[in-house]
Amino acid sequence: xxxxxxxxxxxxxxxxxxxxxxxxxxxxxxxxxxxxxxxxxxxxxxxxxxxxxxxxxxxxxxxxxxxxxxxxxxxxxxxxxxxxxxxxxxxxxxxxxxxxxxxxxxxxxxxxxxx
Amino acid sequence: xxxxxxxxxxxxxxxxxxxxxxxxxxxxxxxxxxxxxxxxxxxxxxxxxxxxxxxxxxxxxxxxxxxxxxxxxxxxxxxxxxxxxxxxxxxxxxxxxxxxxxxxxxxxxxxx
Numbered sequence: 001x002x003x004x005x006x007x008x009x010x011x012x013x014x015x016x017x018x019x020x021x022x023x024x025x026x027x028x029x030x031x032x033x034x035x036x037x038x039x040x041x042x043x044x045x046x047x048x049x050x051x052x053x054x055x056x057x058x059x060x061x062x063x064x065x066x067x068x069x070x071x072x073x074x075x076x077x078x079x080x081x082x083x084x085x086x087x088x089x090x091x092x093x094x095x096x097x098x099x100x101x102x103x104x105x106x107x108x109x110x111x112x113x114x115x
Numbered sequence: 116x117x118x119x120x121x122x123x124x125x126x127x128x129x130x131x132x133x134x135x136x137x138x139x140x141x142x143x144x145x146x147x148x149x150x151x152x153x154x155x156x157x158x159x160x161x162x163x164x165x166x167x168x169x170x171x172x173x174x175x176x177x178x179x180x181x182x183x184x185x186x187x188x189x190x191x192x193x194x195x196x197x198x199x200x201x202x203x204x205x206x207x208x209x210x211x212x213x214x215x216x217x218x219x220x221x222x223x224x225x226x227x
Contacts, residue, residue, distance in 0.1 A: 042220075050215050
C-alpha cells in the first residue's frame, strides 16, 4: 500500500525561528513526485513546494526548503524565519508518475507560529 | 482566470436526500479529482478523471457517483446522503501527472 505518515499532529514555533515538519512515505515505485501543501484557516489548499524523486537536489522556495532522503523515504519541510502567516495545516503528499496523477496525502501537521 | 470553482460552498442535507456538487475549471486541465477532508485523516480521494468521458474510483468511492461529460466540469453526486458523508469536499484539477494540483475552495457538507 502507498501511504504517507506525518508523525507530528501539532507543532509550534516562535516568530522568526526555524521549524522542520516531518514526513515519511511508502511506495515501491521509483518515479514519483512529492509535495507540501499549506491549508490556512481560509481552507484554501496552497502548494508550498514540489520535488521530483529523480532529482537529488533538494527543492527550495524562498523560506521553504525540503530535505529529501529517497532511500529513507523521508521528505521533511523546513520553514526558515517563520512568520505569523505561516500558521496553517501542512500536508505532505506524493503522486506516482502515470498512475492517474492521484495525490496521496498524509494526515497533516497543524503549525502555530507564535509572536 | 477563475481556476477551479466549486458550488455550493456550504450545504446542509437531511439523511436520504440527494445532491450534486459541481466543480468547474477553466485551465483546460485533463485531470480532475474529488477529495474529502475529515479531521485527523488528511484528504482522501473519492473519484477522479483523466479526461473527458472517463472516471475512476479512488480510495473511498462508496456512496458517491461522478460524471465528466465536459472536460471543464466534474460532478460529484450523493444519491442518498448519510451522516458519515458529513465532510469538507475538495475538487482539484491538474494539467498532467507531473504538475501540482489546483484546488477549489471546498464545500462544507453537513448531513443531519
